[in-house]
Amino acid sequence: MEKIISICNLTKDYGEGRGVFDFSFDVKRGEVVGLVGTNGSGKTTTIRNMMGFIKPRNGKITINGYDSWKDAFEIKKSVGYIPGQIDFPDVGTGTNFLKIQADFWGIKDLTYMNELIDIFKLDTDAGLKRMSKGMKQKTAIVAAFMSEPDILILDEPSTGLDPMMRDKLIELILRQKKKGKTVFLSSHIFKELEDTCDRVVFIHNGKMINTVGRSQYDANMDKQYKIGFAEKKEYQQFLQGGYKILTKNDDYKHLTIAVNDKEMNGLFRSLKPHNIRYINYQPYTLEWYYTNIVEKQEV
Numbered sequence: 001m002e003k004i005i006s007i008c009n010l011t012k013d014y015g016e017g018r019g020v021f022d023f024s025f026d027v028k029r030g031e032v033v034g035l036v037g038t039n040g041s042g043k044t045t046t047i048r049n050m051m052g053f054i055k056p057r058n059g060k061i062t063i064n065g066y067d068s069w070k071d072a073f074e075i076k077k078s079v080g081y082i083p084g085q086i087d088f089p090d091v092g093t094g095t096n097f098l099k100i101q102a103d104f105w106g107i108k109d110l111t112y113m114n115e116l117i118d119i120f121k122l123d124t125d126a127g128l129k130r131m132s133k134g135m136k137q138k139t140a141i142v143a144a145f146m147s148e149p150d151i152l153i154l155d156e157p158s159t160g161l162d163p164m165m166r167d168k169l170i171e172l173i174l175r176q177k178k179k180g181k182t183v184f185l186s187s188h189i190f191k192e193l194e195d196t197c198d199r200v201v202f203i204h205n206g207k208m209i210n211t212v213g214r215s216q217y218d219a220n221m222d223k224q225y226k227i228g229f230a231e232k233k234e235y236q237q238f239l240q241g242g243y244k245i246l247t248k249n250d251d252y253k254h255l256t257i258a259v260n261d262k263e264m265n266g267l268f269r270s271l272k273p274h275n276i277r278y279i280n281y282q283p284y285t286l287e288w289y290y291t292n293i294v295e296k297q298e299v
C-alpha cells in the first residue's frame with residue numbers, strides 16, 4: 001500500500017528535553033493510525049509540524065506528496081484537521097464559521113454538512129465565543145469532516161465530548177475508513193483507539209517508543225485479569241498453575257494473566273481456595289501495553 005503520510009527523523013527541540021526528537025513513522029493510504037502519549041509527550045508538536053504550522057528543526061514530513069512546511073497551504077487545503085486547542089476566528093455564530101469553511105473547501109451542496117450537524121446535535125446558531133467546550137469541539141469536527149477529505153489529522157478529537165457523542169465520532173471515523181480515507185489521530189482514550197485504529201504509535205518524552213498493531217489488541221484476544229493475593233505462599237502457588245502470566249510483582253503479590261473463554265471457569269475454581277485481595281478485569285489491551293512499555297522507559 002502506498003505511503004500517504006511520511007514523517008522522517010522529525011526533530012523540534014524546545015530545549016530542556018521538551019519537543020519531539022528523531023521521530024519517524026509512515027501511514028499508508030486507508031489506514032487509521034493513533035498517537036498516544038502522556039501530557040507534554042509531543043503529540044500536538046508532531047501534529048502541528050505535520051500541518052505546516054511550525055518548521056521542523058530537522059527531518060522531513062510529506063503528506064500526499066506535499067512537503068508539510070514548503071507546501072503548507074496545499075496541506076491545509078487537502079487535509080481535514082482538528083486542532084488540539086480550538087481557537088475560532090471572531091466570525092459570530094457557528095453557522096457563519098461553517099459557511100466560511102464550506103467556501104474554503106469549495107463546497108456548494110451543504111447536505112453532508114447538515115447531516116453532520118444533525119448527527120452531533122449541534123446548535124450552530126450559537127455564538128462561537130459563548131459555545132461550551134463540547135459545542136466548540138463538535139463545530140471543529142463538522143468543519144474537518146464536511147468536505148470528506150482523503151486525509152484527516154485529528155488532535156484529541158473527542159476532547160469535551162460526552163460518551164454518546166464520542167461514540168458518534170468513532171462511527172464517523174469508521175465510516176471514513178470504510179470509504180478508504182486515511183486518518184491520523186492522537187488520543188488519551190484507549191477505547192477510542194482500540195475501536196478505530198489499525199495501529200497505534202506510542203510517544204514518550206518526544207520519542208517514538210513503540211508501535212502496536214491491531215492483531216495485538218483485537219477484541220477477540222484473550223481476556224486479561226490483574227489479581228492481587230493476600231498471602232505470598234498462595235501467590236507463588238498460583239504462579240505455578242500453568243496460566244499465561246503477563247506481569248508479576250513479587251513484593252506486592254499481584255500478577256496479570258491472560259485467559260481464553262474456555263479457561264474462565266477453571267480460573268475461578270482455582271482462585272476459590274485462595275485469599276484474594278482483588279481481581280480486576282482489564283478491558284483495554286492497548287492500555288496494558290502502554291502502561292507496561294511506558295513504565296519500562298521510566299525505570
Ligand SMILES: Nc1ncnc2c1ncn2[C@@H]1O[C@H](COP(=O)(O)OP(=O)(O)OP(=O)(O)O)[C@@H](O)[C@H]1O
Nearest residue numbers: 014018019037038039040041042043044045046084
Ligand atoms: N512553543 C513552544 N515553546 C516551548 N515549549 C513548547 C512549545 N510548544 C510545546 N512545548 C513543549 O513541548 C512539549 C510537548 O508539548 P505538546 O503540546 O506537543 O504535548 P502533547 O503530547 O500534545 O500534550 P497534551 O496531552 O497535554 O496535549 C511540552 O513540554 C511543551 O511544554
Ligand SMILES: [Mg+2]
Nearest residue numbers: 043044045084
Ligand atoms: Mg496536545
